[in-house]
Amino acid sequence: MSSTAVRDRVRTLASSTNQRLMTRLVQSRRVPRVAFQHYFIETAGLHSRVMLQNFYSTFWPHLGAQATARIDVFTPDGRRVGRYEERLAPFGSLFLEAKDLLTRVGAELDEGSLTIDLEPPPGVLDELASFPLAEPWTLRISTPFWMAYYDGDENYMYVHSIDRQVGEFYGVPAPVGWFLSRRFGVPGGSWRAGRLLDTGGLKELQIVAINHGAVQRTSTVGLFDAVTDDPVWTAKHTFAPHALQRFAVPPETLSERSLQVRVGVDPLATINGKPYVLMRYGDGPLSLHHG
Amino acid sequence: MVVPSTLVFDPRFVRTCTFATLHTPGYGSRVTLFNGVRPGETFATPFTVSMSAFDRDGAYLGESEPFLHLDPGAAAKVDVDEILQGMTSGSGEPLRDVLGIVHLVPDRWLGARTCEVTPPELMAHMLTTDDFVEYYSYRGDVVTGVAYQTGPMNDARLSSTRTTTIQAPKIIVSDRVDTIFLLMNTSTSLDYDNEVVLRFRILAPTGESLVASSISVPAFTFRLLSTRRVLEEAGALGRFRELGGCGTLFGLAANGTVVPLSMTRNDASGAIAVDHTLPPTYYVSTWGGDMRKQGNARLAEALFADVPEQVAG
Numbered sequence: 009m010s011s012t013a014v015r016d017r018v019r020t021l022a023s024s025t026n027q028r029l030m031t032r033l034v035q036s037r038r039v040p041r042v043a044f045q046h047y048f049i050e051t052a053g054l055h056s057r058v059m060l061q062n063f064y065s066t067f068w069p070h071l072g073a074q075a076t077a078r079i080d081v082f083t084p085d086g087r088r089v090g091r092y093e094e095r096l097a098p099f100g101s102l103f104l105e106a107k108d109l110l111t112r113v114g115a116e117l118d119e120g121s122l123t124i125d126l127e128p129p130p131g132v133l134d135e136l137a138s139f140p141l142a143e144p145w146t147l148r149i150s151t152p153f154w155m156a157y158y159d160g161d162e163n164y165m166y167v168h169s170i171d172r173q174v175g176e177f178y179g180v181p182a183p184v185g186w187f188l189s190r191r192f193g194v195p196g197g198s199w200r201a202g203r204l205l206d207t208g209g210l211k212e213l214q215i216v217a218i219n220h221g222a223v224q225r226t227s228t229v230g231l232f233d234a235v236t237d238d239p240v241w242t243a244k245h246t247f248a249p250h251a252l253q254r255f256a257v258p259p260e261t262l263s264e265r266s267l268q269v270r271v272g273v274d275p276l277a278t279i280n281g282k283p284y285v286l287m288r289y290g291d292g293p294l295s296l297h298h299g
Numbered sequence: 300m301v302v303p304s305t306l307v308f309d310p311r312f313v314r315t316c317t318f319a320t321l322h323t324p325g326y327g328s329r330v331t332l333f334n335g336v337r338p339g340e341t342f343a344t345p346f347t348v349s350m351s352a353f354d355r356d357g358a359y360l361g362e363s364e365p366f367l368h369l370d371p372g373a374a375a376k377v378d379v380d381e382i383l384q385g386m387t388s389g390s391g392e393p394l395r396d397v398l399g400i401v402h403l404v405p406d407r408w409l410g411a412r413t414c415e416v417t418p419p420e421l422m423a424h425m426l427t428t429d430d431f432v433e434y435y436s437y438r439g440d441v442v443t444g445v446a447y448q449t450g451p452m453n454d455a456r457l458s459s460t461r462t463t464t465i466q467a468p469k470i471i472v473s474d475r476v477d478t479i480f481l482l483m484n485t486s487t488s489l490d491y492d493n494e495v496v497l498r499f500r501i502l503a504p505t506g507e508s509l510v511a512s513s514i515s516v517p518a519f520t521f522r523l524l525s526t527r528r529v530l531e532e533a534g535a536l537g538r539f540r541e542l543g544g545c546g547t548l549f550g551l552a553a554n555g556t557v558v559p560l561s562m563t564r565n566d567a568s569g570a571i572a573v574d575h576t577l578p579p580t581y582y583v584s585t586w587g588g589d590m591r592k593q594g595n596a597r598l599a600e601a602l603f604a605d606v607p608e609q610v611a612g
Contacts, residue, residue: 061547066598067598142585149582164565
C-alpha cells in the first residue's frame with residue numbers, strides 16, 4: 009500500500025470515528041453551538057442595538073419555551089470583558105442597546121464586538137436527539153443576529169452578523185469543543201467586494217475589519233481600482249484573536265479621484281469574515297453594508 | 300427528491316438578478332453584477348446581459364436590448380433607471396416601479412429559446428457571488444443597498460416544497476421611522492404564474508402578538524409591506540410603541556417562495572437600512588427535508604392557524 013493510500017485510510021478511519029463520536033453526542037442531547045461575532049459602536053454620533061429573536065420558537069413552537077441569550081463583550085483588541093444573560097420569552101425578542109449592555113457588564117468602550125449564544129430549551133435538545141437525521145455529525149446550532157446602528161436623528165443602518173467566532177463551542181464537552189474549533193476558522197483568501205463604489209461625491213468611508221479567528225492574523229485592508237485592481241489606498245494591520253480595527257480612508261484619497269473602487273482584504277482573517285463598510289455621500293446620512 | 304441531471308431552461312434564467320425599483324418612494328436603482336466564476340474555473344463563461352421588467356400586476360413589459368458583456372471574473376455596475384428609459388410600456392409610458400430581472404446569458408446560449416443546463420452549473424453561477432442592489436435618493440445624498448442572491452426559485456424541478464419562513468427582528472417604528480418589508484415573487488420561467496400568500500404576525504419583544512394578517516404577492520411582482528401602516532390599521536401602533544417601538548415579523552408562505560428584504564426608512568432624511576433575512580440553515584445546520592416540513596406544519600398551527608391564507612380587500 010502506498011504512503012498516500014495509507015494516509016487516506018487513516019483519514020477515513022479518523023473521519024468515521026469522529027462521525028460516530030459526534031453522532032453519539034447529538035443523540036445524548038449534546039449539540040455543538042457556535043456564536044456569531046458582531047461589531048458595535050458608541051462613538052462618532054452613532055449608537056448600536058442588538059436585535060435577536062427566539063428562533064427556537066420558530067422551529068419548535070409547540071414547546072412554548074423560553075431561551076437564554078448569553079452575550080459576551082469584547083474590546084477592540086479582542087479581550088473578553090464581560091458576560092450578560094437575558095431570557096427571551098417564547099416568540100420573544102431582544103432589543104438591547106449597546107450602552108445598556110456595556111453598563112451591565114461594567115465596561116467603558118467606544119466600540120468593540122460581542123457574541124451571542126442562545127441556549128436551547130431542553131425540549132429542543134430532546135427533539136434534535138430523537139430526530140432521524142441523515143448525518144447527525146454535521147448538526148450545528150448558531151445564533152446569527154442583527155445589529156442596528158443609528159444616529160441622533162434616527163437614521164438607521166443594520167446588518168446581520170457575518171461570521172462565527174472561533175472560540176468557545178457551547179453544548180459539548182470542552183475537549184470536543186477544542187477539537188471542533190481546530191477544524192474551523194481557517195484563514196480566508198484574497199477578497200474583493202461584490203459592490204463597486206463610486207468615489208464621486210463620497211465624503212466619508214470607513215472600513216471595520218474583524219478577526220473572528222482564534223489566532224493572530226495579518227491582513228491588508230484597502231480600496232482597489234475596480235478595473236485594474238491597483239491599490240487606491242491600503243493599510244496593513246495585525247489583528248489579535250477576535251480583534252477589530254476601524255480604518256478611516258483619508259478624505260483626500262476619495263476627493264482626488266472619481267472612479268469606481270472595490271473594498272478588498274488580503275486575506276480575510278476567516279473564510280466569511282467580510283468587513284463592514286460605512287459610507288457617507290455629500291451631507292447625507294451614513295449607510296452601512298457588508299463588504 | 301431527485302433533481303434531474305440536466306434541466307431544460309430558458310437561457311435568460313440560468314443566471315439572474317431580481318430586484319424592485321423604488322421610483323415612487325424616491326429612489327433610483329443601480330445593480331453591481333459580478334461574473335464570479337473566474338477564468339479557468341469550471342463553468343466559466345462570458346455573459347451577455349439584458350433586463351426584463353414586469354408591472355405591478357406581474358404583466359411582462361418587455362426586455363431591453365443587451366447592454367453589457369461581462370467576462371469571467373469581471374464586475375460592472377448598471378444604472379437601472381437608464382435602462383428603463385430605453386424601454387416603454389405598451390401605452391408608451393416610461394417604466395417606473397417595476398420588478399426587474401437582469402438576465403446574464405452565457406454567450407453560447409445567446410438567442411436560443413431553450414438550453415440544457417446541469418444543476419451544478421446553475422449553482423456555480425449562483426453561489427460564487429451575491430449581486431449588490433443599490434438605492435440612491437433622487438433628492439439628496441442617500442446611497443444604500445444590500446447584497447443578496449436570487450437563484451432559481453419557485454421551480455418544482457429543483458425543490459419539492461416551495462415555502463418561505465421569515466423571522467426578522469428588525470421592525471423599528473417611530474414618528475419618523477417605518478420598517479417596510481419588500482417581498483418579491485420570481486421564478487425561472489415566464490410561464491410561472493403562482494401567487495404566493497404570506498401569512499405574518501408582528502410580535503412585541505415580550506412575545507405578545509399585535510398583528511396577524513396576510514399579504515399576496517402575484518408572480519413576477521413585488522409588494523411593500525409597511526409595518527407602521529399594518530400596526531395602525533390593527534389599532535396596535537400605540538401598544539407597539541409602548542412596548543419599545545421594536546418588534547419581530549414572523550411569516551410563513553406555504554405555497555411558494557418570496558424574497559424578503561427589510562427596509563427601515565427615515566421619512567425625513569430618506570435614509571434606509573436594508574438587509575435580507577437569514578434562511579433557517581443559518582440557525583440549525585441540518586434544517587431541511589422532513590425536519591423543515593414538520594417545523595413548518597408546527598409553525599402554521601402555532602402562529603397562523605387563525606390567519607386566513609387569503610388577503611381581504
